[in-house]
Amino acid sequence: MTADAATAYAAPAKVNLTLHLLGKRADGYHLLDSLVVFAGVGDQLQVAPADSLVLEESGPGAGTMGSGEDNLVLRAARLLIETCAPELRARIRLEKRLPVAAGLGGGSSDAAAALIALDALWGCGLQAEELQSLGAAVGADVPVCLYGRPAWVGGIGEALETAERMPPVWFVLVNPGVSLSTASVFRARSGGFSEPLRWHQPPGDAATLAAWLAQGRNDLQAPACALEPAIPAVLEALAATPDCLLARMSGSGATCFGLYTEEAEARHAAQLLAEARPDWWVRAAPLLTDPIERG
Numbered sequence: 001m002t003a004d005a006a007t008a009y010a011a012p013a014k015v016n017l018t019l020h021l022l023g024k025r026a027d028g029y030h031l032l033d034s035l036v037v038f039a040g041v042g043d044q045l046q047v048a049p050a051d052s053l054v055l056e057e058s059g060p061g062a063g064t065m066g067s068g069e070d071n072l073v074l075r076a077a078r079l080l081i082e083t084c085a086p087e088l089r090a091r092i093r094l095e096k097r098l099p100v101a102a103g104l105g106g107g108s109s110d111a112a113a114a115l116i117a118l119d120a121l122w123g124c125g126l127q128a129e130e131l132q133s134l135g136a137a138v139g140a141d142v143p144v145c146l147y148g149r150p151a152w153v154g155g156i157g158e159a160l161e162t163a164e165r166m167p168p169v170w171f172v173l174v175n176p177g178v179s180l181s182t183a184s185v186f187r188a189r190s191g192g193f194s195e196p197l198r199w200h201q202p203p204g205d206a207a208t209l210a211a212w213l214a215q216g217r218n219d220l221q222a223p224a225c226a227l228e229p230a231i232p233a234v235l236e237a238l239a240a241t242p243d244c245l246l247a248r249m250s251g252s253g254a255t256c257f258g259l260y261t262e263e264a265e266a267r268h269a270a271q272l273l274a275e276a277r278p279d280w281w282v283r284a285a286p287l288l289t290d291p292i293e294r295g
């Protein structure tokens with residue numbers, strides 16, 4: 001595949017529908033069992049040939065990601081250069097729309113899109129497994145973002161299995177405008193570990209999915225709520241919207257999602273929340289049931 005300069009690569013938000021912690025490794029990383037999906041809202045990336053490696057940020061989140069040199073997009077690009085050829089360079093444009101350090105895996109999704117876009121631009125032709133191992137070196141959420149479809153995630157984020165036949169579902173995503181460091185939320189948790197949760201038969205509709213999800217949880221939600229009191233307020237506000245089937249935190253927070261059957265229900269709930277709390281980031285978006293289309 002070749003990339004032309006105008007091609008835009010989608011970097012959608014990741015949502016952890018469940019997040020069970022199964023144990024802890026000697027290096028401090030936690031073993032996960034998570035049902036991960038993507039939502040139809042996210043960042044966008046464009047790449048073009050250039051004489052140096054540069055990242056240009058635009059959009060509402062530009063300048064909120066710390067120093068440009070630490071950007072996960074550039075870390076991914078440098079790893080690909082090391083693997084592929086030392087002289088490779090590109091201009092990368094990142095339109096940052098997702099909140100940062102928000103539990104939506106925005107940086108990981110950007111890094112995954114960068115690996116795919118630059119592999120195509122530079123004609124590296126890496127196999128999916130090679131991209132996966134570069135992605136895992138950038139962050140635990142990058143492998144599933146490269147995979148780009150509903151998945152059961154295990155290991156510390158690298159063990160992936162397709163979650164077949166997700167039903168059509170709508171999300172309302174709400175971030176209260178606070179960023180939470182993933183490491184601090186893991187550090188704040190205490191107590192035992194959970195069992196993995198798998199369905200015997202894929203849920204046929206949103207209500208059945210929500211009922212199945214209610215048997216599980218996000219094990220990082222309690223420690224994140226203890227660190228950040230805005231999170232319980234978001235969960236309560238989402239749960240109180242009409243037609244909300246389930247409200248839960250994604251990843252290490254602070255973004256929470258509400259589940260709805262219909263687009264109109266989600267849009268109505270999002271409008272109510274945005275009116276009540278203009279200081280919150282609120283978006284209605286569908287669950288992407290099919291693999292992400294890139295480029």
Ligand SMILES: C[C@](O)(CO)[C@H](O)COP(=O)(O)OP(=O)(O)OC[C@H]1O[C@@H](n2ccc(N)nc2=O)[C@H](O)[C@@H]1O
Binds near residue numbers: 019030108138251
């Ligand atoms: C919590 C999740 O969002 C679930 O999807 C991800 O596992 C986190 O993915 P991520 O943000 O890409 O995480 P990384 O940047 O690799 O790790 C940040 C920190 O989170 C903790 N961490 C992360 C992943 C994992 N399986 N166990 C951990 O304990 C570690 O303290 C690590 O230093």
Ligand SMILES: Nc1ncnc2c1ncn2[C@@H]1O[C@H](COP(=O)(O)OP(=O)(O)OP(=O)(O)O)[C@@H](O)[C@H]1O
Binds near residue numbers: 065100101107110141
């Ligand atoms: N392209 C990027 N987008 C967002 N954050 C980035 C990016 N590059 C570097 N970062 C840094 O990475 C950290 C994590 O940001 P990110 O938005 O990916 O977190 P998150 O949504 O909580 O991720 P996860 O759900 O994987 O834990 C932040 O401290 C941020 O400054």
